[in-house]
Amino acid sequence: MHATSPLISWSCIAVVAILAIAGEVLIAAAMRQIGDLDVIRARSGLTGAIRTVLANPIFLVGALCMALNFFAMLFTLSLVDLSLAAPGIGSFNYVGNAIAARLFLKENVDRRRWLAMVFVAAGVFLLAR
Amino acid sequence: MIHPTHRLAPSQYAILLAVVLTASFGDALLSRGMAQVGPADVHHLGLLIHALANPNIVVGIFLLIGFFACYMTALSWADLTFVMPATAFGNVVIALLSRFLLHEHLSLSRWFGILLLTSAVGFVANTPARTDLSATPTTPDPGVAV
Helix, strand or coil, rough: CCCCCCCHHHHHHHHHHHHHHHHHHHHHHHHHHHHCCCHHHHHHHHHHHHHHHHCCCCHHHHHHHHHHHHHHHHHHHEEEEEEEEHHHHHHHHHHHHHHHHHHHHCCCCCCHHHHHHHHHHHHHHHHHC | CCCCCCCCHHHHHHHHHHHHHHHHCCCCCCHHHHHHHHCCCCHHHHHHHHHCCCCHHHHHHHHHHHHHHHHHHHHHHHCHHHHHHHHHHHHHHHHHHHHHHHCCCCHHHHHHHHHHHHHHHHHHHHCCCCCCCCCCCCCCCCCCCC
8 A cells, every 4th residue: 555645646636637538629620620431441442540549649649648648547556556646547537538528619508418427536546446 | 408519420429339349259369369368477578479370359448449540530529428338338248248258157146237238329329529618619510410
């Protein structure tokens, strides 16, 4: 068991969650900008679809955030117990994504979707404990 | 209120199902493979190269590559807040696999977690896949089957 102070533990968890949220939202924004991948694949083949995705700068920044998230997660697990880190990051991630999707992607997150995100966060917390 | 922009075609539901299954089985195979390889730390990074010879890890990596491809495809025609509960449902699949295939014990709180995640998927399943506050709500999407 790690003897890390609660401030450092929760700061690490917050950084991991923020990087994950940034990565998810940027990748979602990139895919929205690129358009339906099924249509692109039908028109230009699998190679053309991969090339279109990799040529999008927003996707590349999102992928960079996800890579940083992976290393931040490894660092966090060296300081914080998995039993705290996994449910904490999972729960923050789902609620944070709903807020970021509403703010940055302009998704119409109605009451049903807010409720779904809160249920997902609570469900992940209970399953990961 | 959410304005419907389009409904999903059967092939798009298949993509969402693939997101759930590839993530769950990919994670489960990586976990099983790493349990066979043994614990890795910064002083024994060579062990991670050795891990690539484990069939469970190789299949797990391929499944997770498939997951990422399906996930990005789903995000190209659906909202992030629509796709995320579907991906979270993978946790339910893992929990049920561990209960019925690996015969692990599931506590009452975990069963409650499964109930919450299943309810969450039910909440978003009947909402439109793509909503956009900045888009004109009456414009139908011609590229997607209704």
